[in-house]
Amino acid sequence: MRVRLKKLKPNFSFRIGSRLGVIFLFLSVSACNFSGSVKQEHKPSGNTVMTFDKTVHDFGTVSDDEDLGCRFTFVNSGSDILVISDVVAGCGCTAVEYSKKPLEPGQKGFLEVVFDPRGQAGFQRKNVRVFANIPDGSILIAIKANVN
Template identity: 30%
Template sequence: MKKVFLMAVISLGLLSCGGGQTEAQVGQYTTIEVQELYNAGSVAKGEIVEAEIKMKNTGDYPLVIAKISAACACTVSEYDQEPIQPGETTIIRASINTDETGNGVIRKPISVSANTRPSSTVIMIQATVLD
């Protein structure tokens, strides 16, 4: 009788853990749709380039952005740190202070690490800085 009771408790515990899968779990990879080049056009030296990049979760599991890193100190990025559910879109905001860049065409990469394959996606922000 004790064995039956113990098995029932273990089974109930396992079944209660497999609910609606709204949270991301280790090993769940998803896919994304993102514009990998953001062209800000021509800007004056000293202007702040503000980029808003849409990223859509096109997979079956929540998208978890682990980290966003920029190639230089002149780029700052903001992103939603909560999991993005399948079918939903998030915005990555990045800015480039052109006082800290050269003139002419600039290209600043932002690397997004997430639960995708490959795990890193590079988004390029481009602008032509005029003196």
């Protein structure tokens, strides 16, 4: 005896309904703040001072076949917590890494700058702007090189 199976049509209302449910869930989650804590904002203060060991590094005359790196160090020489909010390199040939945690007074931090001289020629000056809760809002750091 042969049994003939009936071909079922897809339930489009279920598919559409589940898609709408997923979209609704995504929008609901996006609208919520899951951090569970209020982010403490550190506004510029006359009592927050960022003192660098140097603000310019000169690599001298270099070839264009390898990356160059240097490390700037700084100290929070003020009496308030120092928070770096962003560090922006002025060129795509420059990469930065920096201390991301808030620094208590007296604590030290760093800023590492890596310069890729490939495709560059002659005198080069690359700027990096450090944004923090200091009175001026930011400080400019620079690297220099003469690329052969």
